[in-house]
Amino acid sequence: MGDRSKKLLGLVLLVSALLAPFVFFSTSLRAWQNPRPALLLLQDALYPAERVWHGLASGLHKTWRHYVNLSTAADENQMLRGHLASLQSRILDYDEQVQENDRLRRLLGFSGRSEKKLLAAEVIGHDDLSQFESIRITRGKGDGVRVGMPVVAADGVVGKIIRVGQHFADVQLLVDSDFHLDVLLQRTRVRGVLSGFAHSQCTLQLHKRIEMRIGDTLITSGIVGGFPKGLPVGRVMRITYETENVAQSVTVEPWVDHRRLEEVMVILNLDPELEKIAAIAGPEWTERAIDMQTR
Amino acid sequence: MIDLSTDSLRLNWAQVRSYLRFRPHTGRLWWDVLLLLFIGALHGTVLPSITGSLVAIDLMTPWLVTILVVEKMPRAMIFVAISALMLETHTTAPAGLYLCVYWVIACVIYLTRGTLSWRHGLPWLLTYSGAQIGVIGFETFVLAINAGSRPFNWTYLFVQLCRLPLAVAIGMLLCRRYIGRGTSAEDD
Numbered sequence: 001m002g003d004r005s006k007k008l009l010g011l012v013l014l015v016s017a018l019l020a021p022f023v024f025f026s027t028s029l030r031a032w033q034n035p036r037p038a039l040l041l042l043q044d045a046l047y048p049a050e051r052v053w054h055g056l057a058s059g060l061h062k063t064w065r066h067y068v069n070l071s072t073a074a075d076e077n078q079m080l081r082g083h084l085a086s087l088q089s090r091i092l093d094y095d096e097q098v099q100e101n102d103r104l105r106r107l108l109g110f111s112g113r114s115e116k117k118l119l120a121a122e123v124i125g126h127d128d129l130s131q132f133e134s135i136r137i138t139r140g141k142g143d144g145v146r147v148g149m150p151v152v153a154a155d156g157v158v159g160k161i162i163r164v165g166q167h168f169a170d171v172q173l174l175v176d177s178d179f180h181l182d183v184l185l186q187r188t189r190v191r192g193v194l195s196g197f198a199h200s201q202c203t204l205q206l207h208k209r210i211e212m213r214i215g216d217t218l219i220t221s222g223i224v225g226g227f228p229k230g231l232p233v234g235r236v237m238r239i240t241y242e243t244e245n246v247a248q249s250v251t252v253e254p255w256v257d258h259r260r261l262e263e264v265m266v267i268l269n270l271d272p273e274l275e276k277i278a279a280i281a282g283p284e285w286t287e288r289a290i291d292m293q294t295r
Numbered sequence: 296m297i298d299l300s301t302d303s304l305r306l307n308w309a310q311v312r313s314y315l316r317f318r319p320h321t322g323r324l325w326w327d328v329l330l331l332l333f334i335g336a337l338h339g340t341v342l343p344s345i346t347g348s349l350v351a352i353d354l355m356t357p358w359l360v361t362i363l364v365v366e367k368m369p370r371a372m373i374f375v376a377i378s379a380l381m382l383e384t385h386t387t388a389p390a391g392l393y394l395c396v397y398w399v400i401a402c403v404i405y406l407t408r409g410t411l412s413w414r415h416g417l418p419w420l421l422t423y424s425g426a427q428i429g430v431i432g433f434e435t436f437v438l439a440i441n442a443g444s445r446p447f448n449w450t451y452l453f454v455q456l457c458r459l460p461l462a463v464a465i466g467m468l469l470c471r472r473y474i475g476r477g478t479s480a481e482d483d
Contacts, residue, residue, distance in 0.1 A: 127339065
């Protein structure tokens with residue numbers, strides 16, 4: 001390469017390096033959601049390695065837990081039997097209340113609850129390196145998983161599907177700093193938007209006058225985002241006031257500990273409102289709407 | 296007929312051994328790409344499950360920086376694209392974050408590498424530190440734009456402070472073979 005062309009290349013690189021951040025910040029600053037198949041090819045190529053590693057690691061962990069480390073198993077068993085007995089009595093009570101609730105809803109002419117279609121998935125990876133928190137699950141496009149679908153666990157909300165490969169999907173966690181969820185305060189029925197905070201916490205800004213207590217439970221409002229109403233989200237841990245600010249800042253601890261997640265459920269139902277419109281406008285419209293809603 | 300003489304076996308073994316060397320730059324593009332994919336798999340799956348959430352090990356940046364110092368520019372850009380896309384499509388990081396930061400690092404390294412002597416440890420140390428500070432700084436800036444000051448606390452600071460020396464240490468391990476000998480890029 002001649003001296004002149006070298007200098008020209010250097011100049012081009014310098015200008016492109018200076019321009020690159022401007023180009024990047026002019027974009028929407030959102031994660032890859034529906035990347036082209038070529039982009040997902042890398043992840044699809046790495047997926048078998050991920051599966052093998054997860055199989056090995058969880059195999060070792062299970063062997064240790066199930067066959068070697070059994071010193072506390074008897075005590076735990078006894079404690080769980082106690083819990084089970086109390087839960088069984090509560091379930092009987094709960095069934096009675098559900099039936100009564102359904103009767104009352106029918107009497108009042110409220111719309112019935114839609115049946116949730118759930119898909120179980122195993123968690124095979126969790127990215128801890130950066131602050132952009134996600135987990136990878138073993139269900140993908142082939143299983144009917146789509147971007148924007150809610151993901152839950154036994155304890156409550158986990159997050160939503162952000163990217164789908166052929167055999168895997170990435171879930172944006174509730175604690176991700178770019179995650180926002182419409183919630184209700186279970187005791188007072190006040191609405192607010194919960195935002196991820198990173199490091200296993202979320203935050204909620206509410207007006208100072210709204211009454212709130214440490215330990216209050218937050219549930220999904222069911223209004224936007226496709227999450228059914230009433231799913232447990234987290235509990236209030238800390239409330240901070242600033243004298244010059246009209247808002248109170250509420251720190252929320254999610255019920256689900258994402259670092260210990262092994263299995264999750266994907267709610268295959270899309271937003272019921274979207275489903276109604278899709279029946280008229282067609283599936284292509286729905287894809288576009290979900291894409292816009294998740295942005 | 297298969298030649299099973301000692302000399303032939305020794306020659307074949309030497310060839311096989313050249314593939315078994317686990318380093319960022321072997322000179323064969325396809326093998327280097329495979330090794331980068333392997334590093335990506337380690338980085339995204341094995342390491343996080345071993346280290347947990349308080350210690351973050353960045354394997355990708357030092358590996359890529361070594362390639363950028365040693366490799367020719369057009370080839371190096373292939374590695375930049377692969378590693379950035381591997382990171383971006385595995386996390387919820389904004390699309391283009393790592394493409395942007397790695398592109399800037401690649402350009403800076405290309406423009407400065409001819410003026411530094413890679414026979415010494417100091418340029419490597421400064422390059423690894425600079426690249427890692429660039430990645431952490433850019434991530435932090437993007438996070439601040441997206442989420443304000445909410446995510447920043449002592450845990451965040453601790454994680455990033457651990458991440459920097461660990462990445463530099465990994466880098467210094469990777470560049471050992473060039474210290475005292477230099478790189479072919481110095482002749483460019």
